[in-house]
Amino acid sequence: MRLPGIGGSAFVTGFTSLQLLSAWVSGASPHCPEKLKELSSPNCGDDDPECPLEGPFHTVNQSVDDSFRYIKTSYCPPYDWSCLSNQKGRRPCARRQTFKIPLRPTIARSAVPLGLGWPAGKSSQEKDLTKLPSVGMNQGQPMLGAIGVLVNGVALNGVATKLSEALPSTTKLEGADRWVDAVLAEAWMDDDCLGHLSGGGNYHTHAGRWTTDQREVCGLPRDIPGKHSELLGWAFDGYGLYGPQDVDGQSPQDLDACGGHSGLTAGATASAYHYHMADMYPYALECYKGCPEPSNNFRFKDLPCVQEAPRSGSAEL
Ligand SMILES: *[C@@H]1O[C@H](CO)[C@@H](O)[C@H](O)[C@H]1NC(C)=O
Ligand SMILES: [Zn+2]
Numbered sequence: 001m002r003l004p005g006i007g008g009s010a011f012v013t014g015f016t017s018l019q020l021l022s023a024w025v026s027g028a029s030p031h032c033p034e035k036l037k038e039l040s041s042p043n044c045g046d047d048d049p050e051c052p053l054e055g056p057f058h059t060v061n062q063s064v065d066d067s068f069r070y071i072k073t074s075y076c077p078p079y080d081w082s083c084l085s086n087q088k089g090r091r092p093c094a095r096r097q098t099f100k101i102p103l104r105p106t107i108a109r110s111a112v113p114l115g116l117g118w119p120a121g122k123s124s125q126e127k128d129l130t131k132l133p134s135v136g137m138n139q140g141q142p143m144l145g146a147i148g149v150l151v152n153g154v155a156l157n158g159v160a161t162k163l164s165e166a167l168p169s170t171t172k173l174e175g176a177d178r179w180v181d182a183v184l185a186e187a188w189m190d191d192d193c194l195g196h197l198s199g200g201g202n203y204h205t206h207a208g209r210w211t212t213d214q215r216e217v218c219g220l221p222r223d224i225p226g227k228h229s230e231l232l233g234w235a236f237d238g239y240g241l242y243g244p245q246d247v248d249g250q251s252p253q254d255l256d257a258c259g260g261h262s263g264l265t266a267g268a269t270a271s272a273y274h275y276h277m278a279d280m281y282p283y284a285l286e287c288y289k290g291c292p293e294p295s296n297n298f299r300f301k302d303l304p305c306v307q308e309a310p311r312s313g314s315a316e317l
């Protein structure tokens with residue numbers, strides 16, 4: 001999948017005909033008919049109808065002007081979501097939104113924290129969700145809601161969740177509520193593409209742990225062995241989100257605390273800052289290198305993000 005040229009204003013769809021095809025050949029029956037039956041209290045209405053389970057899926061439209069890339073999405077995944085679970089038996093509804101991705105990111109004087117304040121590294125193997133490593137509610141200030149959007153139109157949410165909101169209804173919260181790793185705590189809710197619903201019913205994902213084969217089914221580009229990963233989406237500070245491979249096809253060794261580095265990417269001729277998604281914590285972003293576009297998440301309105309003095313050598317994608 002190629003980026004449309006900067007400055008072009010043509011609307012292009014965010015996924016290829018190949019993905020539509022694979023959805024159709026998989027047939028009309030949902031992957032998880034039994035789980036779908038459990039999603040028995042749909043909350044979608046006339047304004048936000050239920051997301052399709054089979055093709056044709058909603059398209060993601062992009063346009064560009066001098067300042068922003070506009071990603072117009074319905075929030076709906078372009079794939080069968082019938083394997084997802086949630087406490088309330090909800091189904092994903094189309095929630096139309098246009099995210100604004102700055103074309104010329106502004107570097108923040110100090111990085112904007114989003115995660116649990118943990119270094120990148122191994123994920124916990126703990127199976128009991130109530131025993132997951134955690135951060136006290138008053139200690140951490142993680143970002144809830146969308147922090148980026150993927151090329152398939154699915155929202156990328158921050159890495160933290162409140163344990164109380166992640167537990168299945170059969171598991172009791174012991175002790176005080178706390179912040180935990182959402183990828184681990186909410187894995188039981190995941191569909192085939194690691195997506196699920198928030199308490200408010202917004203479809204999202206937290207992780208870039210798909211295999212390259214899985215990505216194709218999920219409306220995302222495959223990686224080429226030995227090459228830098230493809231563009232998977234954009235963080236709301238304007239920097240690109242890529243898969244786990246650096247220019248040589250290996251894991252990048254020089255990621256900063258936010259999960260990014262400067263370098264060449266697939267198809268690029270100039271070095272630019274970008275993020276890498278990974279199998280391990282923080283899976284995507286621990287912090288923003290740049291100031292996020294405030295209109296993309298109401299929680300950004302109160303963020304004090306001081307812009308660094310502009311530098312030569314733009315980080316434009
Ligand atoms: C994208 O554009 C197509 C064609 O104009 C339209 O049918 C579709 O609803 C648009 N998608 C979104 C999310 O607005
Ligand atoms: Zn979640």
Ligand SMILES: [Zn+2]
Nearest residue numbers: 246252263264
């Ligand atoms: Zn890279």
